[in-house]
Amino acid sequence: MPKKLDNNICEEITFARIYNKYAKDLHDFLYYKFGEQFNPSDKAQDAFMKLWDNCKKVPVDKAKSYLFTIANNMMLNEVKHQKVVLKHQKIKPEHYTNESPEFILEKEQFLELYQKALEKLSEEQRVAFMMNKAEGKKHSEIAEMLGVTQKVVEYRIYTAFSFLKNELEGFKIK
Incomplete structure (x- = not known):
């Protein structure tokens, strides 16, 4: 049975344990699901930053779920943003004038x-x-x-x- 972590994520030791336990798995999950082009390392780090910002609201037993959900949503937002960028790149402005x-x-x-x-x-x-x-x-x-x-x-x-x-x-x- 896995060792139960402390109850408060805001403590540095507890946060460090969570980071060490889930960082590689989170990165790998993002990498395999979305690929390298969306910077899975950055998104994993951003997810841990959000966890740190919300450490008082997230119970220790929900940390993994929180991290993976946040990171997944960040990647989905990035994919959506890239689709919008590509759509606008395809639209070429019309080069015409009303002047004769x-x-x-x-x-x-x-x-x-x-x-x-x-x-x-x-x-x-x-x-x-x-x-x-x-x-x-x-x-x-x-x-x-x-x-x-x-x-x-x-x-x-x-x-x-x-x-x-x-x-x-x-x-x-x-």
Whole structure:
């Protein structure tokens, strides 16, 4: 007849005995049932951690059943999770757009013209304009960064905008 373990799993000696008695069997059970890909060693360790967390609630004579049930459920959850992952990997996002090919071509051509027009601006105009419109900086911030007055920044942005408006048909910026 097997030797009866102590009544309290929360005692280190009792827990160590339970661990030594069931750890290999639990690992082997998980390994044979689910295979290596779901990390049976980790799940066995996690089951013992749950046993330790709930040591006051689990009687010693139910420890084996508790461990095997918890570990089995963990593995089943992992299998279920892997199925969801595989399902989502099979779904390929549709690569289409509602934009017509003509619109896309026009957009690319406009962007090319816009880049060329920006290159024609003086460096001071381009820097002030881009800091304001692309980066969203306020006139006062730009003036402080460039070491000029706010009126100079406003003039540079205004002249850049006027130039771009003349160079590009339908050029508008909010």
